[in-house]
Amino acid sequence: MLQIGISDISKNPSIIDKLDDIAEILNKKTKKVKGLFIPNKYLDAFDEVLKEIEYEKFKDRNKSLTKMSSEDDTVLDGLEDAY
Numbered sequence: 001m002l003q004i005g006i007s008d009i010s011k012n013p014s015i016i017d018k019l020d021d022i023a024e025i026l027n028k029k030t031k032k033v034k035g036l037f038i039p040n041k042y043l044d045a046f047d048e049v050l051k052e053i054e055y056e057k058f059k060d061r062n063k064s065l066t067k068m069s070s071e072d073d074t075v076l077d078g079l080e081d082a083y
Contacts, residue, residue, distance in 0.1 A: 001021070001022055001023065004024070004025055006027055006028075009025065021039070022039070023036070
């Protein structure tokens with residue numbers, strides 16, 4: 001797997017056009033991997049995984065809505081019992 005620095009990409013963005021392999025994008029100062037580059041021709045192989053990741057991110061971003069919804073249901077259940 002190739003490793004490409006963030007600064008390398010910022011200095012020469014055409015690196016991305018030339019890539020035909022999966023590559024790690026990393027911060028060379030901290031040696032931390034910031035992401036992966038996967039060529040578009042492999043997108044179909046990762047389709048289900050990407051959908052699952054997107055769904056998990058959606059749930060994380062909307063936790064407060066889920067919590068409010070469950071609290072509202074409890075309140076409504078109590079009101080229905082009162083009538």
